[in-house]
Amino acid sequence: MADPAPVLATIRVQSEDFDAAHEANLLAQGRKDVGALVTFTGLCRDEGGRLSALELEHYPGMAEAEIARIAEQACSRWPLTGLTVIHRFGKIAPGRNIVLVVAASSHRRAAFEAADFMMDFLKTRAPFWKKEHLLSGESQGWVEARDVDDEDAKRWT
Amino acid sequence: MADPAPVLATIRVQSEDFDAAHEANLLAQGRKDVGALVTFTGLCRDEGGRLSALELEHYPGMAEAEIARIAEQACSRWPLTGLTVIHRFGKIAPGRNIVLVVAASSHRRAAFEAADFMMDFLKTRAPFWKKEHLLSGESQGWVEARDVDDEDAKRWT
């Protein structure tokens, strides 16, 4: 039996919404070696009714390239059978999708850790910035990076 | 503002298949306080073409009760906005669903950890047993519990 082909991650940076279930199905369907599928969906919260929207600015080109570099690390670190990452940009209302990570593997720990790892590094290395828009109509300004995200990312070193 | 109602986990033990996307949507729809949705789907592998099916025996009554006890621990340990666990029994073909955990929270780490915790304890404490059926038509016998699953579960103590 030939070695399995290296996993190519699917990476998309887009303003349109995504269908998490569809993306998860693509990694599982027609295969019998996938034992674990972990799907992370990050959604926009209204912060206790305060927010009307988040606006996500990104660095086109670098966003895709940086996510690809993080995904490559995940694929070399865990025995994945598939990996999909989608990050939206533009104005996103509370309750709507922001980011999707789907990790598929024969083994549950690999799928969990790879998805967790991807999210930690998307937060701290992918060039996206969030601006808050308030229900009152004002712009609240830019969301500040949180130290706890850096600490989460350090867990993997 | 009143305290949020305690989270009631949705728990089902069934022979029928489940729709992971539908269950995940139920935990997110109509809400604006869910920031993170982690969905774990465990699927039947064919073990390199060896298996024709897994047969899952369970202890009716105790299976639901024990999953409820684990879910209660998860809900008291992490600030979840929702938790759904579905475990199938009976004969399951490679590529088909076995188990589903969906954890919803305002915060990604809580959702990841709760889903991971649920899976570790489902593996080691929920009364289910897997028997392998081979393509050759024989029954291979019962899957043995793995020490690594016990070690995974010990991470949470």
Add this chain to the structure above:
Amino acid sequence: MKIRYFAWVREKVGVDEETLDLPESVTTVAHLISFLKASDERYAMAFEEQDAIRVALDQMHVEHDEPLGVTQEVAFFPPMTGG
């Protein structure tokens, strides 16, 4: 007392469940296992690796030294492999 067996314990014992009258000397799970092993070869086989056997009293996991007390249903089974 109602006793239930699952997976390979069930296969070795040869029945899903049975109701037994126990002597008063049988007050713990470990006593019950000894009593069963002494009563028939099938139980001796099923409980051969006694430390590997898991026990539930009224659908709660317990250790082998647990008193039977007012238990209505005992279950014996191998380590779980669900998930």
Add this chain to the structure above:
Amino acid sequence: MKIRYFAWVREKVGVDEETLDLPESVTTVAHLISFLKASDERYAMAFEEQDAIRVALDQMHVEHDEPLGVTQEVAFFPPMTGG
């Protein structure tokens, strides 16, 4: 050299991107920041908390002591808050 700005760095500098001719003495990211700060108040404001500013050379994260080398595109931005 093409220079791009994002998020509040962009807002403070007042442009998305610009192309600047740099003196030969500007050989590292840190030199470039000093050069910009000295050239106009807008840059001085944008780079006031200099340690907080992240830099990419040709779309790769680098530290402030990185040589500019043959870089075609420099980008300055605040710590990322995606995900």
